[in-house]
Amino acid sequence: QVQLEESGGGLVQGGGSLRLSCAASGGTFSGYDMGWFRQAPGKEREFVAFISWSGTMTAYVDSVKGRFTISRDNAKNTVYLQMNSLKPEHTAVYYCARRSRPSVSDYRFPDGYDYWGQGTQVTVSS
DSSP: OEEEEEEEEEEETTTTTTTEEEESSOOOTTTTTEEEEETTTOOOEEEEEEOOTSSOOEEEOGGGGGTEEEEEEGGGEEHHHHEOOOOOOGOOOEEEEEEEESSEEEOTTTEEEEEOOOOOEEEEEE
C-alpha cells in the first residue's frame, strides 16, 4: 500500500518561504508522475504543480509561476514544493498525490491521481 506523507507546512509571514516535502513509502515512486494540490476553506481542491516521473517536465498553475518550484529526488522517494514570496491567498492545506498510470484525466485534475497524502497546513499572515 502506497503511503504519502507531507511535511514542512506552518505559519509564515507574507513574503516568506516554506519548503514542503512529500515522502513516499510502500510502493514504486520513481516511475510515477507526482502533483501538488491545495484546498482552502470553503473552496474546491485545486492544482498547484506537477512533475513528471523523470523530473524533466514540470507545470504550475498560473498564480504560482515564478514563486513555487516543484522538484523530486527519486533516490529518496521524495517530492518537494519550494514556495517563495508567499501571500495570504496561498493559505490552504497542501496535498501531494501520485498520478495514476495510466491516468484517466489531465494532470491538473484530482481524479487523475490515485494516492494522496493527509495534507499539511500552510498559513500565511499579512
